[in-house]
Amino acid sequence: MVNPVLFFGYGNLSRGDDALGPLLLEHIEKTSLSSQLAILTDFQLQIEHALDLANRELVLFVDASVSCAGAYEFVEIQPALDKSYTTHAMSPAAVLAVYQSIKGQVPPPSFLLSIKGESFELGDGLSADAQNHLQQASQFADQLLERTSLNQWRKLASTGRESLGKHPIDHLKSHA
Helix, strand or coil, X not given: CCCXXXXXXXXXXXXXXXXXXXXXXXXXXXXXXXXXXXXXXXXXXXXXXXXXXXXXXXXXXXXXXXXXXXXXXXXXXXXXXXXXXXXXXXXXXXXXXXXXXXXXXXXCCEEEEEEECCCCCCCCCCCXXXXXXXXXXXXXXHHHHHCCCHHHHHHHHXXXXXXXXXXXXXXXXXXX
């Protein structure tokens, strides 16, 4: 049986802060709730990863990003054919579009947790700032694990980015 929730972290452990996605999933694997989901990691997203979305109810992609305004961002993503569709490394939105194309159905609701990184050189270790961002994103991901419902994740995504002040999880708690 396929676990209905998939956490997919991608990035290269040998390229400094690019390791943030897989490192967050290493943290998740150590939690007691990790048995309730499927965990996948890879260096980059490829066309065949669209097949990993089959029979899922909820998907979280986790990656490093230089464009985060804060320590991390959490957004819902939709299928979209972008330029990555024709390369060997794809965006999560392009993976969703491939799924939709090959399966002939809407992909499972999917979200992207981007963690701010700044140093991506081959052979670099994780930067001090990225370690801090990873810790914050890990705390957020722990709380996502406790709330694996689409409506709760959509509320979190709609509250905005972590950097806008109040932590999105705290916002949800205050409106519960």
